[in-house]
Amino acid sequence: MTIHVAIILPFLMAFIISIINKKFTKIHIGWLALTVPIIVFIILARLIPIIASGNPYTHTYQWIPSLDINFTTYLDGLSMIFGLLISGIGSLVVLYSIFYLSSKESLQHFYCYLLLFMGAMLGVVFSDNLMVLYAFWELTSVSSFLLISFWHHRKASRAGAQKSMLITVTGGVSMLVGFIMLHMMTDSYSVHEIIHQIEHISEHELFIPAMILILLGAFTKSAQFPFHIWLPDAMEAPTPVSAYLHSATMVKAGIYLVARLSPIFGGEMLWFWIVTTVGLITLFWGSFNAVKQTDLKALLAFSTVSQLGLIMSLVGMGSVAYALDFEADTVIYTQATFAALFHLINHSTFKGALFMMVGIVDHEVGTRDIRRLGGLMSIMPLTFTVAVIGSLSMAGMPPFNGFLSKELFFAAVLHIKDLNLFSISSVGILFPVIAWIASVFTFIYCMIIIFKAFLGRPLIQKVERPVHEAPFPLLVAPFILCIMVISLFFFPNTLGKYILKPAMVSIYPNLAPAQKLTPEIHAWHGINTEILMTIAVILIGTILYRLLGKWMGIYRFYPPNWSLNALYVNVISGSESLSNKVTNSYMTGLLRHYAFYIYSFFIFSVGVFFFYSGAFSFSTENNASIEWYEWILIGVMLLAAISILFVKSRITAVILNGVLGFGVTFFFVLFRAPDLALTQLVVESVTTVLFLLCFYYLPEWSTEKLSISTKISNSIISITVGALVVVISLAVLNFDKFERISKYFEDAYNLAGGANIVNTILGDFRGFDTMLEVVVLFIAGLGVYTLIKFKAKKGGTDFED
Amino acid sequence: MTEKILILSLVLFSITIIVALFRIIRGPSMPDRVVALDMIGVTLLSMIAIVSILLKTKAFLEVILILGILSFIGTIAFSKYLERGKIIERKSDS
Numbered sequence: 001m002t003i004h005v006a007i008i009l010p011f012l013m014a015f016i017i018s019i020i021n022k023k024f025t026k027i028h029i030g031w032l033a034l035t036v037p038i039i040v041f042i043i044l045a046r047l048i049p050i051i052a053s054g055n056p057y058t059h060t061y062q063w064i065p066s067l068d069i070n071f072t073t074y075l076d077g078l079s080m081i082f083g084l085l086i087s088g089i090g091s092l093v094v095l096y097s098i099f100y101l102s103s104k105e106s107l108q109h110f111y112c113y114l115l116l117f118m119g120a121m122l123g124v125v126f127s128d129n130l131m132v133l134y135a136f137w138e139l140t141s142v143s144s145f146l147l148i149s150f151w152h153h154r155k156a157s158r159a160g161a162q163k164s165m166l167i168t169v170t171g172g173v174s175m176l177v178g179f180i181m182l183h184m185m186t187d188s189y190s191v192h193e194i195i196h197q198i199e200h201i202s203e204h205e206l207f208i209p210a211m212i213l214i215l216l217g218a219f220t221k222s223a224q225f226p227f228h229i230w231l232p233d234a235m236e237a238p239t240p241v242s243a244y245l246h247s248a249t250m251v252k253a254g255i256y257l258v259a260r261l262s263p264i265f266g267g268e269m270l271w272f273w274i275v276t277t278v279g280l281i282t283l284f285w286g287s288f289n290a291v292k293q294t295d296l297k298a299l300l301a302f303s304t305v306s307q308l309g310l311i312m313s314l315v316g317m318g319s320v321a322y323a324l325d326f327e328a329d330t331v332i333y334t335q336a337t338f339a340a341l342f343h344l345i346n347h348s349t350f351k352g353a354l355f356m357m358v359g360i361v362d363h364e365v366g367t368r369d370i371r372r373l374g375g376l377m378s379i380m381p382l383t384f385t386v387a388v389i390g391s392l393s394m395a396g397m398p399p400f401n402g403f404l405s406k407e408l409f410f411a412a413v414l415h416i417k418d419l420n421l422f423s424i425s426s427v428g429i430l431f432p433v434i435a436w437i438a439s440v441f442t443f444i445y446c447m448i449i450i451f452k453a454f455l456g457r458p459l460i461q462k463v464e465r466p467v468h469e470a471p472f473p474l475l476v477a478p479f480i481l482c483i484m485v486i487s488l489f490f491f492p493n494t495l496g497k498y499i500l501k502p503a504m505v506s507i508y509p510n511l512a513p514a515q516k517l518t519p520e521i522h523a524w525h526g527i528n529t530e531i532l533m534t535i536a537v538i539l540i541g542t543i544l545y546r547l548l549g550k551w552m553g554i555y556r557f558y559p560p561n562w563s564l565n566a567l568y569v570n571v572i573s574g575s576e577s578l579s580n581k582v583t584n585s586y587m588t589g590l591l592r593h594y595a596f597y598i599y600s601f602f603i604f605s606v607g608v609f610f611f612y613s614g615a616f617s618f619s620t621e622n623n624a625s626i627e628w629y630e631w632i633l634i635g636v637m638l639l640a641a642i643s644i645l646f647v648k649s650r651i652t653a654v655i656l657n658g659v660l661g662f663g664v665t666f667f668f669v670l671f672r673a674p675d676l677a678l679t680q681l682v683v684e685s686v687t688t689v690l691f692l693l694c695f696y697y698l699p700e701w702s703t704e705k706l707s708i709s710t711k712i713s714n715s716i717i718s719i720t721v722g723a724l725v726v727v728i729s730l731a732v733l734n735f736d737k738f739e740r741i742s743k744y745f746e747d748a749y750n751l752a753g754g755a756n757i758v759n760t761i762l763g764d765f766r767g768f769d770t771m772l773e774v775v776v777l778f779i780a781g782l783g784v785y786t787l788i789k790f791k792a793k794k795g796g797t798d799f800e801d
Numbered sequence: 802m803t804e805k806i807l808i809l810s811l812v813l814f815s816i817t818i819i820v821a822l823f824r825i826i827r828g829p830s831m832p833d834r835v836v837a838l839d840m841i842g843v844t845l846l847s848m849i850a851i852v853s854i855l856l857k858t859k860a861f862l863e864v865i866l867i868l869g870i871l872s873f874i875g876t877i878a879f880s881k882y883l884e885r886g887k888i889i890e891r892k893s894d895s
């Protein structure tokens with residue numbers, strides 16, 4: 001119940017803010033928005049002891065019970081971490097944004113979107129029902145889209161928003177398909193019920209497709225390789241948004257999903273390999289690309305990509321533990337997951353602080369370009385402090401929390417390389433090597449932040465205004481985060497006991513007593529391989545940073561049009577022009593072509609169906625004999641019909657058409673249908689007169705100049721259609737499976753009081769059709785009248801199209 | 802015997818229609834074609850009469866009457882079109 005309130009509260013406040021904004025012009029609307037994350041944070045923080053004692057907190061609201069879709073919240077250790085991050089960092093970001101955004105911006109939109117996002121994100125992490133989770137998942141995509149394009153007058157913002165929307169929603173939809181597959185296998189949408197059925201579904205044929213599709217959703221959201229390309233472009237958003245969405249919360253939704261579903265899919269070899277390798281590639285590629293960035297926010301974006309890859313690979317390595325029976329050694333592998341969760345929290349703290357720091361620099365100096373920055377240390381000492389703490393923590397230096405999680409990461413990759421499972425041993429050595437190389441690059445770009453932006457030569461470019469230290473309120477939020485960074489280094493085990501332990505229990509529900517799952521974190525753990533690797537990172541990193549100018553050339557090895565971004569652009573514009581071409585190739589605007597498609601479709605669907613089903617069967621035994629004069633009349637009609645195609649003047653065509661009409665009348669007579677013959681005659685005459693009426697207004701008959709091939713294809717189509725219709729009607733003639741109902745109508749005099757069967761059918765038995773046909777005539781008459789009477793005045797607007 | 806004569810006459814009428822159709826297709830002038838169409842109408846009228854004798858029914862007598870009227874109207878319409886270029890004239894035109 002409380003959790004439902006926590007999810008609904010941001011939505012409610014978003015609604016209130018959008019309503020009352022006009023009335024509160026004096027107070028910054030952000031203060032109102034600030035209350036929400038603080039309240040949510042307090043609600044969650046009060047539940048920590050209950051969760052830590054191992055009692056998940058669940059509540060269900062019925063939504064669509066008939067479809068098994070219920071608004072079920074489930075609060076356990078894993079959700080708690082994310083809930084605290086979302087509300088905690090959310091409060092700090094709102095506080096920061098109050099001073100960051102000027103009141104000239106459309107603030108009610110900003111806070112409305114931000115609160116929408118917050119509520120959606122809380123919904124994602126607290127939902128137990130997969131469908132509800134998906135709904136909130138898409139809501140985060142939409143609100144993120146709105147936030148990225150907050151300055152929608154800028155082209156880059158719109159482009160970035162579109163890109164992130166396309167990529168994350170594509171992943172989201174594939175995830176939905178994966179969820180539905182899970183539902184098909186287990187007949188349940190509840191994550192926890194599905195976890196109980198693991199043994200039954202792991203052999204199911206949909207298991208692997210569901211896994212891959214869900215991973216696709218998680219990877220696109222969490223900016224994993226090769227879907228990371230939207231994240232750097234999303235940096236067009238206001239900095240508080242970047243700090244909140246694109247470092248601390250939304251991009252971790254994918255990691256949340258992977259961790260949440262690990263009990264289901266973990267233990268599968270494919271899961272381990274996909275998650276771990278994609279994570280490691282992302283880790284390396286992000287850190288490698290971050291070094292070459294010149295925009296601080298882009299640098300931070302790539303570093304986020306890289307760190308997310310780190311967390312993802314750790315979650316993947318942790319999934320090995322499911323495949324092993326529990327023994328003392330298993331704990332070693334679960335520690336990878338522990339490291340992932342620990343680094344998840346650490347990353348949110350220092351990356352949030354770094355983004356806010358960049359925002360302050362941007363705010364005060366007016367640029368974020370590294371090439372134009374420099375020597376800010378003496379001007380902005382407090383901001384510099386934030387930058388140093390954040391960067392060193394990101395680089396994994398003591399005494400900051402990044403050091404601890406990096407040591408755990410190295411420990412995890414070193415353990416995994418020795419594992420004899422999933423054929424890891426053959427390539428096991430690659431794990432620590434890639435991890436180590438990526439760490440070196442991480443170290444280099446952290447140094448770039450510190451040295452290029454804050455130390456070194458003073459500002460060379462003239463800046464618009466005198467640069468000075470940021471106002472104190474702007475610094476409150478990053479400082480709180482920095483305090484977190486340091487205190488997490490000194491007291492990691494408090495966090496481990498109350499927050500991480502229950503999360504580990506919820507990731508490994510069937511495994512091991514909880515004490516063994518949570519290792520003690522030691523800042524100093526003796527001289528071992530991990531610490532040596534860290535020292536090597538510092539040494540090699542320093543040397544490489546010193547020689548940065550010498551080897552920057554390697555980034556020019558691959559041409560820019562080979563990048564993933566170029567691929568994305570090419571695919572988007574390519575598919576656009578391709579579909580344009582395809583559409584233009586068949587939507588020619590010529591009616592002749594459309595008729596061609598319709599008839600060929602008719603030929604292929606009906607003809608082929610008749611052919612394959614063997615419906616063509618003819619017999620002539622029931623046919624009546626044909627008289628002499630009938631042959632002659634048929635010959636006349638054939639001659640007239642064929643001559644119509646070749647005549648040169650319209651009026652001849654109309655006269656021949658009249659001949660056809662007379663012929664039809666005569667056949668009606670022969671087949672004893674006097675009413676039809678009468679009507680046919682009248683209609684024939686009226687149409688002939690109408691044709692003649694129109695001719696006065698028509699230009700001279702000019703036959704279209706058609707090429708020979710068109711003529712041939714036209715005649716082939718028309719001959720085939722004609723033949724097909726003839727064959728079908730002949731086949732239908734022999735269809736004699738049911739008794740005819742016409743016997744019933746023969747008794748028309750007794751039933752309806754009329755001797756004329758046709759007329760009694762029209763007016764009595766089936767009078768409804770007649771009524772509607774009268775309506776048709778009425779509408780046609782009205783249509784003709786309006787067409788003639790109400791034509792657009794000369795010079796008036798053309799109403800067509 | 803009567804029946805055979807009737808069918809023979811139907812065949813002869815059909816041949817008449819073929820001849821008329823030849824005139825319609827070949828032309829050469831438009832009035833030729835209109836007259837031929839009128840002729841086809843009248844021939845059909847006779848054929849329908851014979852057919853109703855053959856079929857021993859009175860149901861087609863209305864058809865004969867209507868055909869007579871309509872082939873007349875049709876011929877008039879064609880003639881007027883050929884002469885004036887239009888069939889129904891507005892008041893201001895006259």
